[in-house]
Amino acid sequence: MIPPCPLSELARVGLGYKSLQNQFFYVDKKTLATFKIEKQFIVPILRMKDLNGTAFLQKAKGRRSLFFCDLDEADLRGTGALRYIRAMADSPAATKKQSRRPETMKEVLSAQSGKFWYGPKAQAHKAHIWVRKAFDSVYAPFLFEKEMIVDQRCNFVRSRSGINWQLISAILSSSLFALAAECQGAASMGAGALEIPTKILRQIRVPDVRRLSKKDKRELIKLGWTVWHNDSPVDWRTSERPGKHLRKLDEWLLARLNGSVEPDRLYRDIVETSRARFRLAQDKQSKEKKAVQHDIEGLAESIAASVRPLLEGRQFPEAFCPPHCSLAHHDFAGQPALTVRMDPFMNKAFVVVRNAQTDSVLLEETLPRDVAHVIVRSLLMGRRQFDVPTEPDAAEATLRAYFAWIPSILNSLEEGCRNSALGTRFEEQVREAAMKRLHLNPNIDKKEVFGEFDLA
DSSP states (O other), rough: OOOOHHHHHHEEEEOOOOOOOOOOOOOOOOHHHHTTOOOGEEEEEEEEOOOOOOOOOOOOOOEEEEEEEOGGGGGGGTTTHHHHHHHHHBBBBBOOTTTTTTBHHHHHHTSSSSTTSSSSSSOOOEEEEEEEEEEEEOOOOOEEEEEEEBBTTEEEEEEEEEEEEEHHHHHSHHHHHHHHHHHHSOOGGGOEEEEEEEEHHOOOOOOGGGGGGHHHHHHHHHHHHHHHHOOOOOOTTTSSSHHHHHHHHHHHHHHHOOOSHHHHHHHHHOOOOOOOOHHHHHHHHHHHHHHHHHHHHHHHHHHHHHHHHHHHHHOOTGGGTOOOOOEEEOOOOOOOOOOEEEETTTTEEEEEEEETTTTTTTEEEEHHHHHHHHHHHHHEEEEEEEEESSSHHHHHHHHEEEEEHHHHHHHHHHHHHHTOOOOOOGHHHHHHHHHHHTTTTTTTOOOOOOEEEEEE
């Protein structure tokens, strides 16, 4: 019988490559060709989207490469690498929403560690074995016959001196690792994802392959290769047991750990613990969504109440028309929903307003362009009965007064949304809910509104 041990005793475990500015350090084929960046400054790297979660052995080639240059600029003269560095130095860097001001790539990267601002900010580790930082219902590692670099969404596992990487790969491919991960991970991430940060991964207990005989090591490696070539990683959300080759691997390991545990018991435990995690996450997510929606509705009503006096202080379009201009009355009252279409033609516009449910025509007319705009603008403002100037000059003056007034309404609305307690993540939802309460269409600030759209 072999005892378990922390994974860190068998392998070095660390975080994948973290660039700090992907748009600078990750370069695609087009960029390589444009600047003619030399191969000595390019390192192959894989991202999570490049990996195949339905296979153990990975064959993918990354769609991007890592720009990896640590030479002085004086030693880069005449190189494509220097042309790329110069071109990117003043380009905007990716910043957080809370950032005080936009910064250039050079400014942001200069504030980080490293001899040169454009130099790599972390060591790029190559490994045969990579393990997800967060799991859904597949726990299998990503395995490479030739060592590869993967980004920070994975942890590398590099076998320590004297230990064959294939032994560790076989252990991490087994269902024993799946259960260990489920028991020690933290289900605090969104949608119930199981988080296993680097520190926890190091502590996960696995069979101590150092205690195996040479014969057993050869058998374990052979079992591993059979699994990797013939079975797919188990998705425990949809399956309750692995393929026959992985089952043989599990049986072999269980026999050397504790023969009293049957594989089927192991599989039931994985299924029960993982599905319990999903159920809890689903329940939690549902409650959180209801709470957030309730908060959004409350904030939207509060913001709408603060904006409503400004909005109702002047009625568009009547209050914006020049004095004594000729007006035409339009009445769409009692229509639950409208479909509006406006097509421009020179200084005219063809306007059609229909009942959205019955498709019956309520208005179909070619009008002076500004007159048509006043009609459509009135509908966008939530009006269903209103008077519109019949002359183009009066309609133009009405629209000009409108666009001098509407920014103050929208600025008050925006300020309320920005200052909402829910933060920027829900700002757009709060804005939409507030505008709905004010009967305002999102297009009210557009100078030109053409095409077809529905109004509730």
